[in-house]
Amino acid sequence: MARPSRWDDVVRSAARVFRRRGFARASLEEIADELGMWKGSLYNYISSKEDLLVAVVKVPAERLIADVRTIRDGEGTPEEKLRAIVRCHVDVLVDIYDFAAVYLYEAAASDLGEQWRETDREYTSAIQGVVEAGIAAGDFRGDRDPHLMTMTLLGALNWLTRWWNPQGDLGPEAVTDQIADTVIHGFAVPAPVTAQT
Amino acid sequence: MARPSRWDDVVRSAARVFRRRGFARASLEEIADELGMWKGSLYNYISSKEDLLVAVVKVPAERLIADVRTIRDGEGTPEEKLRAIVRCHVDVLVDIYDFAAVYLYEAAASDLGEQWRETDREYTSAIQGVVEAGIAAGDFRGDRDPHLMTMTLLGALNWLTRWWNPQGDLGPEAVTDQIADTVIHGFAVPAPVTAQT
Amino acid sequence: MARPSRWDDVVRSAARVFRRRGFARASLEEIADELGMWKGSLYNYISSKEDLLVAVVKVPAERLIADVRTIRDGEGTPEEKLRAIVRCHVDVLVDIYDFAAVYLYEAAASDLGEQWRETDREYTSAIQGVVEAGIAAGDFRGDRDPHLMTMTLLGALNWLTRWWNPQGDLGPEAVTDQIADTVIHGFAVPAPVTAQT
């Protein structure tokens, strides 16, 4: 499916506008304006506004799910894997901020169909798989709900799009380390109390 | 300035529709339909659609900020206070789910003006104050960014509106305890390693 | 037809609002607000918005037509009568400015029905009668169209509502004298040229 040459520009512009204004508020005219074209011309690239949303959302979704699959199926302790997942998430924000923000905040609100929900479910359950492996290995507490644990991590990560400026003082490494540390220590089985007396 | 009698119904209906469809996608006709009135009649209560959003958002915002102020200024260790903050947040979700979801997902996207941002800032900084007190007391790690810590907690809490069903199997107490435990352990200064050898 | 006690207040308020905003732009709510009542309450006095316009317009219309009839049928030369007509017009502006402005600018735009047009025609033709009497008496030029002469006078007078402030520096007497002089000299048969050589 050979896309016309400016296809990438179109999607990038859509990502920017969707993040800034939200999908519902964004108008195709705004996107066309950014590209210096007329809104009618966009229909040489898409057949509906939703096409654009799907295209935008695909970028971080495919990258994240590929990364998380690789991590899940690769070597390393559950702790190391969680840390790697956090790093991927933060990297995505650094690399393709607009796309990621749209992915996290607009995709759920719009109804992108079954295929979309399936992808989302797989992403979540891949992370949850790591969490459950940690529990099984005795590293993470077994008295917690694994889904809640997974969502706690995802919430902390996704909220970054609301407040974090990747170009600001707090760099990606610090964010990665600190969130990963917090979650890993938060999940960990506590050190035996008897040892401290 | 006594509000007309069905004011509460109007706001409740708006909260429901705004949560379901998002502010931008929601139509006043839908809200009016729920109330069994004509859309024009809504203007006996408001003077714009945004007024409704403000009214909806005010409910959880005022409750949360009042609660968190009380907690911050009250008795207790930082740990106890963080746990109390988590409980309040979860309680709000249980009590006024639609309002809370709108508050967390629509308020930021729409531009509700300076007063709104001020409230939001105060809420965040009240929680951050507790976090910093914990650091000062030596309970929480001093090598972390307090703002990032605060946002990690808020992200985990706010993400609940995306997946948690308060009427489901995982009850409010479990959610409160587990999120609070995760965050508190995640923030805590680790037990001295020497004790374990 | 005994009117309720605040009827006069209602009409006065309507005149004020209609002048300020124009009949079509004016809302009953604005009028009610000025009176400190609710817009629904106005319907204790009227049965439609147009009723208010009719009531407002009636005041200057009846006064002007009565005055002009009296003048036309009274004693005096056509010149004196024209001067008296101008004075009446200016007096109306001084006494009931809002009513007069509405009468002159809103009545024609709205369609107030046949009775209204009849009144308007009679007013015009009464003035035109004076003009024609002046022509017949040899005071005014016979080579002019009497209707155009009449409308020239009325235009000059009615335009006052667009620029003149009765409370300003240029007093009613000056306005009366100068407009009357201009028109009377403008209408007059010129002095024989031969006399000047």
Place this chain on the structure above:
Amino acid sequence: MARPSRWDDVVRSAARVFRRRGFARASLEEIADELGMWKGSLYNYISSKEDLLVAVVKVPAERLIADVRTIRDGEGTPEEKLRAIVRCHVDVLVDIYDFAAVYLYEAAASDLGEQWRETDREYTSAIQGVVEAGIAAGDFRGDRDPHLMTMTLLGALNWLTRWWNPQGDLGPEAVTDQIADTVIHGFAVPAPVTAQT
């Protein structure tokens, strides 16, 4: 900034409807109907209803102000200049009746902003300049208020839109001559009385 092709049609249609119904009462649907388009399509040409009013009003305003400047700055006695101004005004009514009527009756009622008031002031003061030149030359009476004189002329001219039918029996030349004569004689210093005895 080439205007789309039907721009002139749109403005002409707007002028017609605005004159017929008044700006406030006119609906965009009516204008669109005249053009055989949908009301939404009008927004390819304008961005608000008021834009249309501005566009309509600009036509006679610019023509009149250009004409009156040329006359003021050209050759001729004040009398000749006043007569030329009257002719321009009447010509505008003949040529672009709808536009002129809207200009005279709707522009003042709507609030078209400072630029508009500035134009109006300049037009008036250009005419007043001619009047004052006539006074200075000793042709027009010095015991009159020049602004009142100017407004007397403008009132007589503008009132034409209320009653005169340019296609009727009373032709443009007659109207021009008679109004100009009336005003000029009305303004003129009276012939010395002594000559007549």
Place this chain on the structure above:
DNA sequence: GATGAATGAGGCTTCATTCAT
């Protein structure tokens, strides 16, 4: 591929008017 105008549905908002209390 781009253009620029048109489409047509739908949304927010206003407002004269009604009505039960």
Place this chain on the structure above:
DNA sequence: CATGAATGAAGCCTCATTCAT
């Protein structure tokens, strides 16, 4: 007479989408 809520029609405006050039 006043109240205050509701009605229902209509208006302005937006915008995704289409289409002939």
